[in-house]
Amino acid sequence: MARDDVPGPHGDADGAGESYEQIEHHDAPVQSGGEANFAPAEPDDDAPAAGRVERDPRIEVVEREREAEDFAYHTGTQRVSETPDAIEFIDVHKAFGRNQVLRGLNMGLPDNKISMIIGPSGTGKSVCIKHIVGLLYPDEGDVLVQGVSIPSLADAELFEIRKKFGVLFQDGALFGSLTLWDNVAFPLRQHTEKGEEEIAEIVNRRMGEVGLGGEGEKMPNQLSGGMRKRAGFARALVLDPEIVLFDEPDSGLDPVRTALLCELIKEIHAENGGCYVVITHDIMSARRVAEHISVLWKGRIVESGPAEELFASENPFVRQFLAGESAGPLGME
Ligand SMILES: Nc1ncnc2c1ncn2[C@@H]1O[C@H](COP(=O)(O)OP(=O)(O)OP(=O)(O)O)[C@@H](O)[C@H]1O
Ligand SMILES: [Mg+2]
8 A cells, every 4th residue: 555654765865863763664573773773754744844954845745656656565564474583674775876776675584484585676685685694784774683783793793693694696606716616615614613524525415415416626617507506505505504595596597406496495494494585586486485475676575474475465566476477566667
């Protein structure tokens, strides 16, 4: 439903000096922490606050109308999950120049579940992953991992907390000058005291699991895109991380390998537990592995919750997206 109590888009120069006021775009997961960075709220009524530069009211009207249109399908419904959130985005805004990517994102990703973030291309999914690992910082708002505010960490603390993460970046992000084997071994050599024998055992096991058993000596540029992806997948898992972030692990893979990879994600999660976050465009993958789904569009959550509830959603955008249909609110844009 259209909401008219949403704040102005990030970048408004007004509101300086106003006191912090919590805005409920939708039911934010947990309201702990992160207060320091919150944007000043724009009041619901049209009366300008004291000390504020007055703007042409017509601009405000146009902005409100545009926002209402942009977020017409964003009920922001966050259906309750059984487990507490391991990762929380709290009113996060992020812009690159004039491109406002995250526009007051409230998103909770539950612990001990496989969560999927799905949404149209260019909507900010990869940007979310980069916020979680502290490669990008929010302009406003906060990102909590196990209750710790990532943007507030000093470099040394960030380095420490990154040991909990396994990350598969969208492009695989292998080191071009290292063999596949050394790429997969890299986190173990970097972050643990393990001997080469133990490292070899772990690396061989993970490479075997992703079907790259005999390919260890190859350099990344000698591999197909799908092989690089699988190597990145193996590398993300060698540290048995508590939090695993996969950015499109299934893109560039054939359907059979995609199905096998989904099985592998489920198996490894069943074995280790933890918060797994998978970004995908593949609805079949979502049906196979997702326990929790967050649908992201225009920088906010349209709806999120247990997978079966999302697949049964009445929301026209969610239905269009999860059914992969051309008819619906989403056009080519
Ligand atoms: N470092 C950056 N500098 C400038 N703009 C960026 C940067 N990173 C991302 N963007 C912009 O942010 C927007 C969201 O990008 P993002 O990569 O998160 O999309 P996505 O949802 O992952 O899309 P896809 O499904 O195609 O991977 C895009 O408009 C992109 O151009
Ligand atoms: Mg992406």
